[in-house]
Amino acid sequence: MIDTLLHYDEQLFLYLNNLGSPSWDEFWRIITEKWSSIPLYVLLLFLVFKNFGIKATCIVMLCAAVMITATDQLANLFKYILFKRPRPCRVEELQALMRFVADGCGRYGYFSAHAASSMAAAVFIGLFLKPYYKTLPFILLLWAGVVAYSRIYLGVHYPLDIVTGMFFGAWIGLAIFKLNRWAQQRFIS
16 A cells, blocks of 8 residues: 555656746746745744734744754654655656756655745744734745645655645644744733
8 A cells, every 4th residue: 555655656746747847947946945935034024023022023933943943853853764765866767757956866855844844834924923914824825835846846855745744844833833822921921
């Protein structure tokens, strides 16, 4: 059963990865870069500050640091200790069939830290700012999906890597949101 799932995952990867074209490659390279999200994060911090003040903004920043560390470390545990599933760009049988657009190819890919951290950020800040900006959570979820897809487009993750990363990211984002709400009530109110 696992072999069948992995086979379908490979086939879906090849289909999605081969939808790309050279004219879009640079766009997806930019999307996947962590620095490209900095303007979004600055805007979101401004919105937190505007609606909640400096103390809440500091707590949100601390929670965000914990959240990103948690998603990265959990992804590393899955990649390097538990599963050790090679990235598609490391599988010789796939190399001739796929488009490899990334600048480099890490060793293991299950699960995607990019997908996990972008989804965690989307859930966390989306829930936090939802009372003030009703559509923001949906915009952030779309952004997380675009970042996640960029990893398939570039040839460094399978769809299952992405879905799993987004799943864990959503749960971590929700947990940190609840932790943040507790901290806000305890230290700000």
